[in-house]
Amino acid sequence: MYKAFSYFCDMEILDILIIGGGPIGLNCALEAQKNNLTYLIIEKGTIVNSLYNYPLYMRFFSTAEKLEIAEIPFISTAPKPGRQEALEYYQGIARQKNINIHLYEKVLKVTKENDVFTIETTKGKYSAKNVIISTGFYDIPNFMNIPGENLPKVKHYYTEPYPYAKQKIVVVGSSNSAVDAALETYRKGAEVTMIIRHSEISKSVKYWVKPDIENRIAEGSIKAYFNSEITEIKENTVIFKDENGQTNEIENDFVLAMTGYLPDFEFLKNSGIELQGECLNPLYHPETMETNVKNLYLAGVVCGGKDTHLWFIENSRIHAELILQSILK
CATH class of the missing domain: 3.50.50.60 (FAD/NAD(P)-binding domain)
Structure with a gap:
């Protein structure tokens, strides 16, 4: 005691x-x-x-x-x-x-x-x-400070992949926590899209995991938008600007905001x-x-x-x- x-x-x-x-x-x-x-x-x-x-x-x-x-x-x-x-x-x-x-x-x-x-x-x-x-x-959490960030479907903490099976997931970020969330939810049947502000996966990602996420992105199993940023989160969609400055809106069930x-x-x-x-x-x-x-x-x-x-x-x-x-x- x-x-x-x-x-x-x-x-x-x-x-x-x-x-x-x-x-x-x-x-x-x-x-x-x-x-x-x-x-x-x-x-x-x-x-x-x-x-x-x-x-x-x-x-x-x-x-x-x-x-x-x-x-x-x-x-x-x-x-x-x-x-x-x-x-x-x-x-x-x-x-x-x-x-x-x-x-x-x-x-x-x-x-x-x-x-x-x-x-x-x-x-x-x-x-x-x-x-x-x-x-x-x-x-x-390091909040994004965008409209819709307070919706219940937005999670700043990730524990396990099972709640996200067969769901459309947006993972924000490219650090270890974001990569782990993307890979684990993908392997439990989620449709995963990563929105990444930088031009590549973070160099700090664990060396035995980094090739895995890069290969999944390269083969199209996980969709990734680099040099992109979410501008708004809605009940059933997410709006973001891509590297060309174009506004995109995609269907979405959950946002895993691994923003630090x-x-x-x-x-x-x-x-x-x-x-x-x-x-x-x-x-x-x-x-x-x-x-x-x-x-x-x-x-x-x-x-x-x-x-x-x-x-x-x-x-x-x-x-x-x-x-x-x-x-x-």
């Missing part, structure tokens, strides 16, 4: 409060444990909530050893672990290490006074000398963190991960602003160690 620590609500001052219970948040907690610091994770969903909401059959680009935290072995039966194996690994660590974590509790506000942070949540208030924000980016996701920039700004440039990159020191607010740190994907492909589990595991070194100094 996870320790409830209800007395934290009585404003005992923690050494560290961690916002977000993903892989990097867990790694920060393990570093705090190792250094005998009092800490608590506040997580709005379940443990590694973003991974839980990934497509059911998703496989990582990274191999298992590159997803490991705290030198705890990640045993996988396949070269590239899948969603379920990752859930078992990270949730298993939370159980085995008895990590102090509050689940299904959302942080609303972080303020600072006299070197102590007050963290307000949906269930109470906490105090801490240091705060680590490790909230990822999976909660806020964004960090909660309002939460970062309200916490006092400066955001810079077009990508709204949060200001932090790369050697300590400390933001412009003293003793307020960032860890993981949230560090990249709108550039959500900059950081991932494999290359942000080091953030926990950098932060704890800074705190201990």
Whole structure:
């Protein structure tokens, strides 16, 4: 069982409060444990909530050893672990290490006074000398902002292909999530059309999947419009402009808008963190991960602003160690 620590609500001052219970948040907690610091994770969903909401059959680009935290072995039966194996690994660590974590509790506000942070949540208030924000980016879709985007048939999250069998599907985007959705729904009998703003499938698509989608497009099994953009979504059709600037309207049952996701920039700004440039990159020191607010740190994907492909589990595991070194100094 996870320790409830209800007395934290009585404003005992923690050494560290961690916002977000993903892989990097867990790694920060393990570093705090190792250094005998009092800490608590506040997580709005379940443990590694973003991974839980990934497509059911998703496989990582990274191999298992590159997803490991705290030198705890990640045993996988396949070269590239899948969603379920990752859930078992990270949730298993939370159980085995008895990590102090509050689940299904959302942080609303972080303020600072006299070197102590007050963290307000949906269930109470906490105090801490240091705060680590490790909230990822999976909660806020990157909306297209076009008419009809709020229709029930438009989905910004994709889990599995079965609901789309024998349906006319439009997949928006050309990244890993879009390609996976297109291939999986096609193989379950959907009539798939991809609307892609760029001139080709994204170079970041997993190398063992990219030839598959390109071959399906080349043979005509999946229709793809490159250099094109949706302008309106209607109840039974989708309207888009193609690369020649011509307006097209096609029949449609569902739109899978795999347009990416964004960090909660309002939460970062309200916490006092400066955001810079077009990508709204949060200001932090790369050697300590400390933001412009003293003793307020960032860890993981949230560090990249709108550039959500900059950081991932494999290359942000080091953030926990950098932060704890800074705190201990």
